[in-house]
Amino acid sequence: MSKALVLASSSPRRKELLSQLGYEFTVLATHVEERREAHESAAEYVARLSQDKALAALEMKPESVVLGSDTVVMCDEQVLEKPLDFAHAKQMLQMLSGKEHQVMTAVTVADKQNQQTVVVSTSVWFKTLSDNEIEQYWQSGEPCDKAGSYGIQGLGGRFVTRIEGSYHAVVGLPLFETDQLLHKFL
Template sequence: MESPTLILASGSPRRKELLHQLGYQFEVVKPDVEECQTAEESPVQYVERLSQDKAFAGVQLAPPNAVVIGSDTIVVAGSDVLEKPQDLTDAKRMLLRLSGTSHQVMTAVTVATQTKHKSVVVTTDVWFKALDQAEIEQYWQSGEPCDKAGSYAIQGLGGRFVTRIEGSYYAVVGLPLFETDQLLHEFL
């Protein structure tokens, strides 16, 4: 029997790099999934649904025997989901909200085929140092926060704001390695 094709349903270069780090051979599809939290969804339900929507959209774009990985990452401050910033003002609002306090990063991973799927959500607590306006503006000028949930990337320049984490560093980057590998072993 032919082994299944592994598909990463994500345009994220970080997820692609992390999946390569696990040693898997895979193809990439970029599903078009609207990212909009509904009023009745908790942050955990929201991120899990997004990962499932991406995996299911990937299954539609993939060969019949494919195993598809969908993933999404959100930043949660209190009970508020901080999406990708619209502009500098939005990024400032988010980064000031994270400044000098802790928040959660939730990454959901769904592995799906045409007949079954399984999801996991990994939550990591992240602490930020106190930030000032000049630091935030300088960071925005780097271009890094523009397409990042919560307006920062822990693996990039934004890592200088992080004083500690409890949980999975790789989940904060975008793909929890241990949990993703465990899920894939159930499907491959």
């Protein structure tokens, strides 16, 4: 590998998934404001966030290839991000209860000459959740740092009745698409 690879994310899930692809990389957490603009679709928003994270890391490590990524959950035309508190998490999980929603993960790979972004959308179906299930799930601590207030790879997986698309994208990094992008840069 001629250039060093940098993962512009402090997410342990993204780190683990990128490791599964066999790449050597360093982690550089970036701090990008996550606020959706009024004109942005969910796909445009998540793509911009992944690009902003990649470009922020590229500024700090200009000789590297950087990978930025972000995930949002979309339900009933609303973007669901990380919960602010229990009441917010409960509201989101009640929205997802018994319904289909989309999880969109964007991946941007960039170096000084080029950048490319891909957005992967996966449909996820939830069983109907009781208030007790939601409260117990919140008490586990798992929903606190997850878009849509759940992690499919953890306890939240018990709520999922079906998915169509990339499981790994729901976790936080679509393996196939990430590997394809990285092959263009490394």
